[in-house]
Amino acid sequence: MKIVVIGAGAWGTAIAISAAAHPAGHAVTLWARDAAQVGDMQAVRSNARYLPGIGLPPSLTVAGGDVAALAQAADLVIVATPMAGLRGMLAQLRGCTAPVAWLCKGFEAAADNHDSFGLLAHEVRAQVAPDLIAGVLSGPSFALEVARAQPTALVAASEHASVRDALVRAFHSPRLRVYANDDIVGVEVGGAVKNVLAIATGLCDGLQLGLNARAALITRGLAEMTRLGLALGARVDTFMGLSGLGDLVLTATGDLSRNRRVGLLLAQGQTLAQAVASLGHVAEGVYCARTVVQRARHLGVEMPISEGVVALLDGEMRPAEAVAALMEREPKGEGGGSAS
Secondary structure (H helix, E strand, O other), X not given: OEEEEEOOOHHHHHHHHHHHOOOOOOEEEEEOOOHHHHHHHHHHOEOOOOOOOOEOOOOOEEEOOOHHHHXXXXXXXXXXXXXXXXXXXXXXXXXXXXXXXXXXXXXXXXXXXOOOOOXXXXXXXXXXXXXXXXXXXXXXXXXXXXHOOOOEEEEEEOOOHHHHHHHHHHHOOOOEEEEEEOOHHHHHHHHHHHHHHHHHHHHHXXXXXXXXXXXXXXXXXXXXXXXXXXXXXXXXXXXXXXXXXXXXXXXXXXXXXXXXXXXXXXXXXXXXXXXXXXHOOOOHHHHHHHHHHHHHHHHOOOOHHHHHHHHHHOOOOOHHHHHHHHHOOOXXXXXXXXXX
C-alpha cells in the first residue's frame, strides 16, 4: 500500500514508523508542514523534537510540499494533526478518493456564544468534506511505545467497511493489533472524554488521595463518558472496549500521559499556563474540556467530573476544592444511568 501520514508530531511519526516497518512492505510518506523540520528529519533520520532517540526506518520517506497532490496518489491517508487543525486539513483533502483516517481525539472548539457546541471529528468531516470516505484510528496508545514496536491494540472505526479494511491492512501486525468497529461515535467520544478525565485523575494522584479514590474516579468517569456517548447515538458496548475503558485506564494512569501530567502539576500548585508550557506537546484534554461540557449541557447529560475539571482549568476552583465538590455530591444509585 501507498500510505501518506500528514503531520510529523509524535503520534504521526510513530504511526508512520509502524507502517513503514510492516511485513507487507508498505511505501510510507510522512508529511510535515515545516520545511526546516523536513530537512532535519531527512538529514538525521529521526524526529528529534517529538521522538528523540527513535530512528526512522530507511524505507520511510519524509516530505513537504503539496499535501493534496501526495494524497491523490495514496491508497490510504492518515491525518495526524491536532484536533484544531483537522478542519483545515480535511478541506485540503476534498476530492481525495483514497480512504482517509484521523488520529486526533477530542471535540472541536465551539464558537464563542451560548448556543454553540463543539463537534466530533466525523461531524467536522461531514461539514467540510462530506464526500470523503473516512474514519478514525484510536485506542489506548502512547506514541513512544508504538514507535518502539511495543505491543499495542487499536480500533479502526468507520461507517465504511472499506476504511476499516484499509486501516487493518495498513497497520495490523504481530506488534500492533487493529480491531474494526463501525461505531465511530462511541470510539470518538471515548477518545475525547478520557483526556478530560485523565486531568481529574492526575489531580487525584497529585493530591495523594490514594488508590481507592483513583479507582472511584476512573469508574465514575467511565459512567460519564458512556452517558454522553449514548446521548449522541453510540453503543454501550463500545465503552467497555479498547477505545472506552482501555484508553481511559491508559491515559488516566500512565506516566506518559500528558493530560494526567497536567492534573499532577496543577495539584503541585502550578498555574495552567505553567503546566501546559512544561509539556512541550499538546494536551488535548485542556483544549476540549469546556467543549465536552458544553455538548453535554446541550444534550441534558450530567458530567460532574468534567464540570469540575473545567472549573479547575478556568481558575474557579483550587485543586482541593474541585475534589471536595465531587466527594460532597448527594448519593445516588450506581446503575440506571444515574449521575456520578
